[in-house]
Amino acid sequence: xxxxxxxxxxxxxxxxxxxxxxxxxxxxxxLAALWSMAVPDTGGDAAGGGFPFAVLDDIYVxxxxxFTLMQAALSAILSTLLxxxxxxxxxxRDFFGKTAILSLFGAPFIxxxxxxxxxxxxVWGKTGPVHGLVTGLGxxxxxxxxxxxxxxxxxxxxxxxxxxILLQGWLAIPxxxxxxxxxxxxxxxAIARHIEWPMLKERLPGVFAIVFLLCATxxxxxxxxxGGPKATTIELAIYQAIRYDFDxxxxxxxxxxxxxxxxxxxxxxxxxxxxxxxxxxxxxAVPRGDRSSRLARSFDGAVITLALIxxxxxxxxxxxxxxxxxxxxxxxxxxxxxxxxxSIAVALGSCAVMGLISLPLAQLSIHLKGKTxxxxxxxxxxxxxxxxxxxxxxxxxxxxxxxxxxxxxLPLTALLNGLQAVPFALILIGPAMGQIKRDHGRQIQQLGxxxxxxxxxVHWPLMRKPIGLSLGITAALSIGDLGVIALFGSPTAPTLxxxxxxxxxxxxxxxxYGSGLLLTAVAFAFFLLFDKGLAGRDQx
Amino acid sequence: xxxxxxxxxxxxxxxxxISLEVAAGSFCALIGPSGAGKSTILNAIAGFLPHxxxxxxxxxxxxxxxxxxxxxxxxxFQEHNLxxxxxxxxxxxxxxxxxxxxxxxxWLRVEEALAQVGLDGMGxxxxxxxxxxxxxxxxxxxxxLRKRPVLLLDEPFAALGPALRKGMLQLVRDLAAxxxxxxxxxxxxxxxxxxxxDQVALVQDGTxxxxxxxxxxxxxxxxxxxxYLG
Numbered sequence: 001x002x003x004x005x006x007x008x009x010x011x012x013x014x015x016x017x018x019x020x021x022x023x024x025x026x027x028x029x030x031l032a033a034l035w036s037m038a039v040p041d042t043g044g045d046a047a048g049g050g051f052p053f054a055v056l057d058d059i060y061v062x063x064x065x066x067f068t069l070m071q072a073a074l075s076a077i078l079s080t081l082l083x084x085x086x087x088x089x090x091x092x093r094d095f096f097g098k099t100a101i102l103s104l105f106g107a108p109f110i111x112x113x114x115x116x117x118x119x120x121x122x123v124w125g126k127t128g129p130v131h132g133l134v135t136g137l138g139x140x141x142x143x144x145x146x147x148x149x150x151x152x153x154x155x156x157x158x159x160x161x162x163x164x165i166l167l168q169g170w171l172a173i174p175x176x177x178x179x180x181x182x183x184x185x186x187x188x189x190a191i192a193r194h195i196e197w198p199m200l201k202e203r204l205p206g207v208f209a210i211v212f213l214l215c216a217t218x219x220x221x222x223x224x225x226x227g228g229p230k231a232t233t234i235e236l237a238i239y240q241a242i243r244y245d246f247d248x249x250x251x252x253x254x255x256x257x258x259x260x261x262x263x264x265x266x267x268x269x270x271x272x273x274x275x276x277x278x279x280x281x282x283x284x285a286v287p288r289g290d291r292s293s294r295l296a297r298s299f300d301g302a303v304i305t306l307a308l309i310x311x312x313x314x315x316x317x318x319x320x321x322x323x324x325x326x327x328x329x330x331x332x333x334x335x336x337x338x339x340x341x342x343s344i345a346v347a348l349g350s351c352a353v354m355g356l357i358s359l360p361l362a363q364l365s366i367h368l369k370g371k372t373x374x375x376x377x378x379x380x381x382x383x384x385x386x387x388x389x390x391x392x393x394x395x396x397x398x399x400x401x402x403x404x405x406x407x408x409x410l411p412l413t414a415l416l417n418g419l420q421a422v423p424f425a426l427i428l429i430g431p432a433m434g435q436i437k438r439d440h441g442r443q444i445q446q447l448g449x450x451x452x453x454x455x456x457x458v459h460w461p462l463m464r465k466p467i468g469l470s471l472g473i474t475a476a477l478s479i480g481d482l483g484v485i486a487l488f489g490s491p492t493a494p495t496l497x498x499x500x501x502x503x504x505x506x507x508x509x510x511x512x513y514g515s516g517l518l519l520t521a522v523a524f525a526f527f528l529l530f531d532k533g534l535a536g537r538d539q540x
Numbered sequence: 541x542x543x544x545x546x547x548x549x550x551x552x553x554x555x556x557x558i559s560l561e562v563a564a565g566s567f568c569a570l571i572g573p574s575g576a577g578k579s580t581i582l583n584a585i586a587g588f589l590p591h592x593x594x595x596x597x598x599x600x601x602x603x604x605x606x607x608x609x610x611x612x613x614x615x616x617f618q619e620h621n622l623x624x625x626x627x628x629x630x631x632x633x634x635x636x637x638x639x640x641x642x643x644x645x646x647w648l649r650v651e652e653a654l655a656q657v658g659l660d661g662m663g664x665x666x667x668x669x670x671x672x673x674x675x676x677x678x679x680x681x682x683x684x685l686r687k688r689p690v691l692l693l694d695e696p697f698a699a700l701g702p703a704l705r706k707g708m709l710q711l712v713r714d715l716a717a718x719x720x721x722x723x724x725x726x727x728x729x730x731x732x733x734x735x736x737x738d739q740v741a742l743v744q745d746g747t748x749x750x751x752x753x754x755x756x757x758x759x760x761x762x763x764x765x766x767x768y769l770g
């Protein structure tokens with residue numbers, strides 16, 4: 001028995017302890033570094049005047065905080081409000097190509113953010129068709145840079161997400177309720193009040209919270225479309241303090257604030273949101289009779305068409321201008337190839353980090369019960385409340401005194417990207433692992449399968465799908481990352497997204513679109529490689 | 541013989557103490573309301589739950605120190621007896637070697653076992669290509685190959701129609717008689733107990749409320765049994 005226990009410790013306990021402690025230690029060390037930098041030891045309160053209050057005196061910091069909250073709130077409100085009619089329309093109608101549209105809704109997740117921004121620029125920018133139309137009709141000038149552009153991009157990214165969650169809600173209403181509504185002769189108003197509103201009341205706060213959280217920590221969008229004193233978020237201010245001003249104290253203060261803000265937001269959203277599956281079974285339509293009039297049908301059709309145009313046009317534009325860019329200009333192979341290689345190396349590193357943390361954590365959580373089970377969620381929570389830029393700022397301060405930081409740029413990016421993917425991976429891997437234990441745990445014990453046999457015969461065949469998907473998402477997110485790498489990266493050895501951003505900065509837009517297409521291709525290739533390659537044929 | 545002597549089983553928020561004797565080679569049915577702890581008794585005998593006190597003997601051997609795989613027990617669950625990603629013959633082959641490294645003669649034994657339960661020629665199929673009854677037959681074939689003296693049935697036929705269920709019960713009885721196995725079966729249907737069991741026990745509120753030979757059990761119902769049967 002003792003021998004068995006010891007073997008189990010090595011096979012199971014040590015990876016689990018590592019996976020549990022590593023993220024926590026990293027976050028805590030980073031927080032400690034931020035704290036010591038933000039509040040220099042002045043021997044008393046003579047100079048400081050107390051940490052939180054002194055910071056709030058800084059107009060620059062105050063602006064960053066209020067802009068962060070304001071744009072996140074507006075983005076969340078807009079995304080949620082626009083998702084309402086769209087989800088209702090998609091729920092009420094079944095038509096050819098609906099599944100294709102719904103998979104398109106998943107695309108912004110894999111698509112590198114900076115490429116989507118290129119697409120938005122092509123459609124909504126100064127030289128794009130919308131700008132031409134609006135100014136041509138004499139409705140005055142508008143710019144995609146600043147608050148309006150940030151909101152536009154955030155709605156572009158989050159409308160599909162919000163819509164999927166709400167659509168799931170509509171489809172989760174039991175068919176009996178719709179039949180009952182028909183039988184009782186309920187009109188649209190009564191249906192909205194008695195059937196739809198109770199569902200929405202449960203889901204809307206969660207949708208709002210998740211979009212708010214995503215927008216409050218969104219970096220790339222603000223980097224590309226914001227900036228300047230009027231449109232700077234805390235994340236961007238951290239980046240600017242480190243890269244431009246090398247004001248580490250301000251960076252540390254801001255990063256500390258950002259983590260506090262995220263922790264608060266995460267706690268609030270925990271309290272108001274419930275777990276909802278955004279599962280892929282989004283087919284079919286609800287059987288309702290109240291929306292069969294021609295007016296309702298054309299309204300739904302118009303909503304779906306507009307959303308499709310809004311979401312697909314930028315993707316299409318990015319693709320076309322990317323092809324033009326690749327064909328019309330000589331490819332700078334000597335720069336593109338090494339940048340691509342760096343991105344791939346970072347992605348593979350992220351995948352390794354994600355796997356090393358997620359798999360043991362998922363295993364740990366299914367073997368524990370009750371309160372200790374909640375404890376296992378701590379590392380994932382720590383990762384969620386310490387956004388990569390803030391965490392990166394802490395590591396920067398921690399390591400900067402010892403090592404030239406750009407030498408560590410790629411490993412650090414891989415580490416932080418990998419950690420970022422852990423919460424997603426846990427959502428995918430955890431339930432699958434739990435289900436194996438529930439369905440087959442006793443069978444495995446009864447048959448006396450050894451650990452390695454159980455992995456070979458049961459766990460691997462049943463887990464390769466979620467593991468493949470997790471690795472695919474991790475690789476795609478990491479290849480497209482323009483957050484951590486912007487903070488650490490050296491201009492002379494950029495990854496592909498950083499190289500693209502340099503091209504944008506140098507106003508070589510056509511080349512940038514070309515690089516964007518290449519970047520998208522690489523990200524999708526790795527996503528498919530892991531998701532389809534590893535997952536294999538569906539055997540169950 | 542299976543002997544539970546004040547076996548104490550504690551779950552998260554409730555507990556039960558069970559004493560029960562089942563003669564070797566006989567068929568014992570556990571009936572009773574859902575939530576009474578019928579399945580829990582089987583899980584404890586199979587070794588999936590830690591013993592909290594009391595004793596469990598099978599053929600004179602104390603079971604407490606034995607892991608599930610080392611106990612002389614095969615258990616059939618209500619569902620998930622088969623791995624859906626493995627073929628039927630692979631699933632059955634696990635009964636010969638849990639790491640599925642089988643030689644030619646072993647595969648022949650798998651085929652024989654499949655023939656015994658009436659699944660000849662279906663070995664290459666995946667479980668989803670079988671009907672519910674066929675899937676439970678395949679699990680039974682695996683139990684045959686494991687050759688354990690005790691067979692525990694946790695309502696494996698509950699989802700089948702009445703005729704199919706009767707047929708399966710007959711098959712289980714015949715196979716057990718051939719191999720000299722002792723059976724304990726949990727069931728929701730008192731008729732199943734009347735049909736197949738030598739001995740019947742009523743499980744209620746975490747204890748055995750009435751136990752006896754099948755005929756006598758139903759002929760002289762206690763108040764608890766009257767209340768349960770309605």
